[in-house]
Amino acid sequence: MPRVLMLKDEDPRARVETIDEERLPERAVTVDIDFSDLNYKDALAVTGKGKIVRDYPFVPGIDFAGTVRSCEGGRFARGDKVILTGWGVGERYWGGFAETMRVDEEWLVACPEALSTREAMLFGTxxxxxxxxxxxxxxxxxxxxxxxxxxxxxxxxxxxxxxxxxxxxxxxxxxxxxxxxxxxxxxxxxxxxxxxxxxxxxxxxxxxxxxxxxxxxxxxxxxxxxxxxxxxxxxxxxxxxxxxxxxxxxxxxxxxxxxxxxxIDSAMQPLARRREAWQHIAELPEAVRHAMHYEELGMEMIAERAEAMINGDIHGRLLLDPHID
Ligand SMILES: NC(=O)c1ccc[n+]([C@@H]2O[C@H](COP(=O)([O-])OP(=O)(O)OC[C@H]3O[C@@H](n4cnc5c(N)ncnc54)[C@H](OP(=O)(O)O)[C@@H]3O)[C@@H](O)[C@H]2O)c1
CATH class of the missing domain: 3.40.50.720 (NAD(P)-binding Rossmann-like Domain)
Structure with a gap:
């Protein structure tokens, strides 16, 4: 049973919960999430400081990278490494602050060979x-x-x-x-x-x-x-x-x-453009790819770091490992 960060329209707003897989959205691809990250829009959603989320209960997280467990369509096979950013995920559709999520095939791009899922989420949205x-x-x-x-x-x-x-x-x-x-x-x-x-x-x-x-x-x-x-x-x-x-x-x-x-809009970019951008990222020299300052978070730390992000107190990136507290 996957752990998720569940937002509710009550106090406290964000809680880590373990849910039945049946509660995940009915979508074609089940992805076991390796990493997600905290973006400004996530911080608005988690703190409730921006009107990002309208339907509760809700799992936020506008992006993630992970491994395909099953795919009803033909685009991906079990074991494929994939990246999801945008498309309303984490805003209208349940998102990446979870150990497992179900999403549409068309939302995913293959993670370039040269990039690990961890590296991909150090970039993220x-x-x-x-x-x-x-x-x-x-x-x-x-x-x-x-x-x-x-x-x-x-x-x-x-x-x-x-x-x-x-x-x-x-x-x-x-x-x-x-x-x-x-x-x-x-x-x-x-x-x-x-x-x-x-x-x-x-x-x-x-x-x-x-x-x-x-x-x-x-x-x-x-x-x-x-x-x-x-x-x-x-x-x-x-x-x-x-x-x-x-x-x-x-x-x-x-x-x-x-x-x-x-x-510049990243959320609704066509797939071809996304692939091109991720390819450029994968082609950056390792010294560039690994130059970023980041904090690694577990699920229980999201709410506090989201507040700090809204206050402009973060520098660099916030990487989320959904498997740790
Ligand atoms: N168009 C898109 O597709 C797209 C994609 C991703 C993000 N965004 C947007 O881009 C912006 C940055 O996103 P991010 O993820 O990089 O966020 P972030 O990590 O929180 O960075 C925001 C930075 O903006 C600066 N800042 C200036 N005025 C601020 C204020 N009043 N309050 C807080 N911070 C302020 C701060 O940097 P300094 O202290 O260095 O000035 C802060 O660290 C957000 O508005 C986000 O929604 C848009």
Whole structure:
């Protein structure tokens, strides 16, 4: 009988429970989960600070990697290593904070040979989204060596973005609210670390231009200030809203400097694009893949670390082993 983190609309909201397998959703593929991880959206779901979950009882977890136990369709065989991210799993459908889950075939991608399920979840939705952001900037023409600013740089998406951009030869400028993490961000490959407060003030339509590219995980004034600081034809990937969902800007950066705002969504990406992004991740050198700072959690630790994540107190990644407390 699998253990799951069960959310209920009562106090306490999150409890580890052992449930009958019959209670798992009736879906085609049964996966024994090796690892999951905590993303910002999970933290919103677990704490109830965001309206992510509507039906209770509910098992959260927007991603996982594991081993196929059985598959009613033809795409996967017993023993296959698979990755699931997004598709509404952990929001509308029961998710990855569980030892076993049943999901649809079309939601799964094969875990690349070169990547273990543990490594895959050290990236998770955060690393996948960082890779999708980098791919989008490169396809839009961002030249190697260009100056790129990353906001929310110590977060999951932000820190993977810093590492990947540095690896691909960009000059990375990291914006953070955690000045004590400057040395770590430089270790990851940032050439400069800037205080988040510099980007939180009332944005002006245009400022002195500083950046050819940007990956923004924060939104609101921070994104508006980044837009105002872009060079001519600058490229900005908007991937997150850790600071808020508003965007208090004007059309000036777009029409006077030709700046492009590129939206990044990982949850509904087509399978082919996911495979491509995971392949790029698998092809990163081992030193890059293993560079990330992470905490390894058991099920009983999720609720407390979710609170810390909402408060912006985490740096790097939170890996979940659902088999430990
Ligand atoms: N579009 C997509 O498909 C997609 C996929 C994954 C994540 N996201 C979004 O991207 C954002 C980052 O996700 P994540 O998993 O990387 O989260 P995370 O690990 O919690 O990182 C968020 C980081 O944002 C910064 N931050 C800035 N203002 C903040 C505030 N008011 N409160 C808390 N943190 C603040 C902090 O970094 P510093 O202290 O370094 O500034 C924090 O560590 C979230 O909004 C998430 O929903 C979107």
């Amino acid at each position: 955060a690393g996948l989204s960082a890779m999708l952001s980098v791919m989008r900037l490169q396809e839009a023409g961002l030249a190697r060596g260009a100056r790129v600013v990353v906001t929310g740089a110590t977060g999951g998406v932000g820190s993977w973005a810093v590492k990947m951009l540095a690896h691909y030869g960009y000059e990375v400028h990291a914006v953070t609210g955690k000045p004590n993490q400057e040395a770590w961000l430089k270790e990851l490959g940032a050439s400069e670390v800037l205080g988040r407060h510099e980007f939180e003030g009332e944005p002006r339509p245009l400022e002195k231009s500083r950046w050819a590219g940007a990956i923004d995980t924060v939104g609101d004034n921070v994104l508006a200030n980044v837009l105002a600081q872009m060079e001519y034809h600058g490229l900005v990937a908007a991937v997150g809203l850790a600071g808020g969902s508003e965007l208090p800007t004007t059309v000036m950066p777009f029409i006077l400097r030709g700046v492009s705002l590129l939206g």
